[in-house]
Amino acid sequence: xxxxxxxxxxxxxxxxxxxxxxxxxxxxxxxxxxxxxxxxxxxxxxxxxxxxxxxxxxxxxxxxxxxxxxxxxxxxxxxxxxxxxxxxxxxxxxxxxxxxxxxxxxxxxxxxxxx
Amino acid sequence: xxxxxxxxxxxxxxxxxxxxxxxxxxxxxxxxxxxxxxxxxxxxxxxxxxxxxxxxxxxxxxxxxxxxxxxxxxxxxxxxxxxxxxxxxxxxxxxxxxxxxxxxxxxxxxxxxxxxx
Numbered sequence: 699x700x701x702x703x704x705x706x707x708x709x710x711x712x713x714x715x716x717x718x719x720x721x722x723x724x725x726x727x728x729x730x731x732x733x734x735x736x737x738x739x740x741x742x743x744x745x746x747x748x749x750x751x752x753x754x755x756x757x758x759x760x761x762x763x764x765x766x767x768x769x770x771x772x773x774x775x776x777x778x779x780x781x782x783x784x785x786x787x788x789x790x791x792x793x794x795x796x797x798x799x800x801x802x803x804x805x806x807x808x809x810x811x812x813x
Numbered sequence: 814x815x816x817x818x819x820x821x822x823x824x825x826x827x828x829x830x831x832x833x834x835x836x837x838x839x840x841x842x843x844x845x846x847x848x849x850x851x852x853x854x855x856x857x858x859x860x861x862x863x864x865x866x867x868x869x870x871x872x873x874x875x876x877x878x879x880x881x882x883x884x885x886x887x888x889x890x891x892x893x894x895x896x897x898x899x900x901x902x903x904x905x906x907x908x909x910x911x912x913x914x915x916x917x918x919x920x921x922x923x924x925x926x927x928x929x930x
Contacts, residue, residue, distance in 0.1 A: 743917030
């Protein structure tokens with residue numbers, strides 16, 4: 699069973715559209731994250747979220763919004779897509795406490811191409 | 814803010830030999846975690862090894878070991894007996910311990926490791 703799963707794996711869309719990427723984890727973790735990997739492979743945190751707080755990286759445009767229907771899901775909604783949003787988006791999760799705390803497990807990534 | 818620097822954009826090693834990937838970081842904190850992640854062409858991010866800053870002993874995982882120098886803020890990864898399957902991008906990452914469970918990872922820009930058969 700996949701621990702952290704993202705859908706879709708590939709997403710091609712036109713500028714100006716609104717799209718969503720879904721993420722689910724079956725690890726029982728209480729914190730989830732979204733990262734963006736640009737064309738030069740640089741990974742940067744966008745959001746982290748647990749049942750207590752949402753932490754937003756200040757450089758993330760407000761066109762991006764995470765939505766968590768429950769503890770196991772953190773979806774990423776993107777409004778008015780721009781060319782510069784083309785990247786690979788990774789979802790991750792971790793457990794706040796215990797011996798394996800702070801290890802983040804990643805999904806396989808979603809490659810978003812904005813035309 | 815913390816920063817992570819990987820000064821080697823690309824490294825090449827012969828199969829079965831040993832290679833060391835460099836990583837330095839900058840932080841004012843005393844307690845934190847350091848990680849090496851591997852990203853093969855499949856794009857999947859795979860945890861290779863983890864080090865807790867308060868532990869002096871260097872972490873090891875089979876053929877992978879680290880040289881953690883806290884005073885120098887250095888965290889290098891040594892891969893022994895390199896195998897073709899080790900070919901990937903390797904990312905060094907930092908995570909604060911003080912911020913609680915919601916802290917994201919700060920990544921370096923990565924080192925592309927090539928294994929020569």
